[in-house]
Amino acid sequence: MKNFTFYSPTKIIFGKGTEDEVGRQTKKYGKKILLHYGGGSIKKTGLYDKVMKSLRQEGIDVIELGGVKPNPRLSLVREGIDICRKKNIDFILIVGGGSVIDSAKAIAAGAPYKGDVWDFFSDNKPEIESAIPLGVVLTIPAAGSEVSPDMVVTKEEGWFKKAGGGDPLRSKFSIMNPELTFTLSAGQTVTGVSDILAHIYERYFSQVTNTELVDRLAEATMKTVINNTRLVLKDLKDYDARAEIMWAGSIAHNDLLATGKTGDWASHMIEHELSAIYDIAHGDGLSIIFPAWMKYVYRENVERFAQFAERVWDVDPGSNGMESAALEGIARMEAYYRETGLPTRLSDLDIGGDRLEEMAEKCAGKDTLGNFKKLGRDDVLEIYKLALK
């Protein structure tokens, strides 16, 4: 086990009807707030009205900025920063999923910063020293951004999708009502699940040894997500199954499952190039990239992949040796993805091979990626090729 710091101060308010708490919670931090949301689905579901009512009851002054798209764009972030500066916004309330939260984080970091907000996504990022405080009403369990200090934003000029973050961007509270996820379609749900599982894989596949507790906690979380996704696909309004996935989505990304380990975020980076160019859902990209990444790297630590196969996918460890078990685990994961309707090849999304080299270059042209196995440009290209069809 390695030395670590663990800090996850976000207050989680979880369960039925908890969105009615939003006014009371918000009032602790701000009187004049920016309400940030996405494409307007919250107006159709009635959530917008509930939130506004709760905020009004506490006498909170609300300025709205909707219109966040998946893979949130820098241009809207700049618009939000302008509003916050001009209107002296003291709190940002997010109603939405990871894209809206990430967009809000960039606004929160950018508003008090004297330089350009894109600096926080550059190779030599300055530290984020202060930010407008944030609160979340979560509608999509996937990104884990409701508990993380991280953000990912896409700059339209050149379609650069880049990550940044810092402790001041941790949400003060996250209100999580599983009922708010009942309206997610099967497809939206499993795309989120793919992201949740990816967050766990990225921490689980580490070369650091003697991490029994954190391994077991990760395996527990993966098993739960796998089981409960099957239940939700049978009944999209299964409260308990929705609740398991929603809470697991936060546990997957609050960094508990990374404590004492070195994670490997290569797959996330490899996927980012894909969703930046083709504007596909991040989770769909991950369910394509992960099987390919696993097939490419498993020989670096067959034992770990065999443990994954045995404890998460119920592969009999004694059958045909460790390598066979490792491969069977990856195969079962792929089969599970297909069973739930997730894509596992680029061809499933009608993406061809014509821009693989460009993506590999953008992704790993300058530096190697990852820790489980260090990946250069050519390795990344091989992974894209394995993902092709």
Added chain:
Amino acid sequence: MKNFTFYSPTKIIFGKGTEDEVGRQTKKYGKKILLHYGGGSIKKTGLYDKVMKSLRQEGIDVIELGGVKPNPRLSLVREGIDICRKKNIDFILIVGGGSVIDSAKAIAAGAPYKGDVWDFFSDNKPEIESAIPLGVVLTIPAAGSEVSPDMVVTKEEGWFKKAGGGDPLRSKFSIMNPELTFTLSAGQTVTGVSDILAHIYERYFSQVTNTELVDRLAEATMKTVINNTRLVLKDLKDYDARAEIMWAGSIAHNDLLATGKTGDWASHMIEHELSAIYDIAHGDGLSIIFPAWMKYVYRENVERFAQFAERVWDVDPGSNGMESAALEGIARMEAYYRETGLPTRLSDLDIGGDRLEEMAEKCAGKDTLGNFKKLGRDDVLEIYKLALK
């Protein structure tokens, strides 16, 4: 799953040499601090000198109050409150285990409070609205007090051992170096382990259904503690095994494992009467009370005890039916306690049956205890009798 709030803002700084961070961390919160510790073992091990050096380097003014005993006493708490008020202490640094942390929490709550600090342990507790901020350098993994808002203090007049707590008592940081636990004897180690396991049981044995994630996380934590205790008993300086136990001790009690559930703290209460009167270690009391409690209550939910047996103690679920599996799980837990040297009967500590009625009356004379099964005075007496020999 039930609605819940989860809030665990303590920053964990974990690993080798992390005690050298204490000055830098403390300086964020205070310049004139109370250093609170126990019987002086930290002076023998050299930890005291290291901490003082780190504090001095940051120019922090230190006033000392040592002498905390296991089952910390109200009289020392009162002394600490006096010092804090007279010297305008702005931070309390704890170097020690659960007893020292709990003593410090009572001081932290009592100093700014206008009434008597024992109010916070009474049946009609006022809310703790403010407290002197706290930081911890942990030396004993057991109580989980380094991440919890709770405290337990013993009032010498009448030997009342009572619990209290509130969010302002959560430590700002907890520095956890597993090497600092190398000097704990086998006996001290397993007493701590008994406390850690008890914190998990108290959350695991719940009648709330559909709690798959939290159940699995609890099982993961129990398995890890059980496995790594065996390793530590073979080699008291096994860093990785010590680290697993230390981190598990915090996970067991930061309330993650209670999310969505109703816990049952009856066993803790039943034990408190024991350690208040006989001044035994809390963990030793728990390894005696828990098997008795389990035997008395398992019929309330045989399925849950069968799951515990199967997933934690590797009992074959198919062998002889659920009740048999449940009982076999309890038997294996008891055998494990005996294997590690923990007492499992009052007679192991030469405690006889003469004060059982008095304890049952103090514990449940007014109100019933627990949730898994509601326990009245007579139930508690039966549990004490089951624990006798």
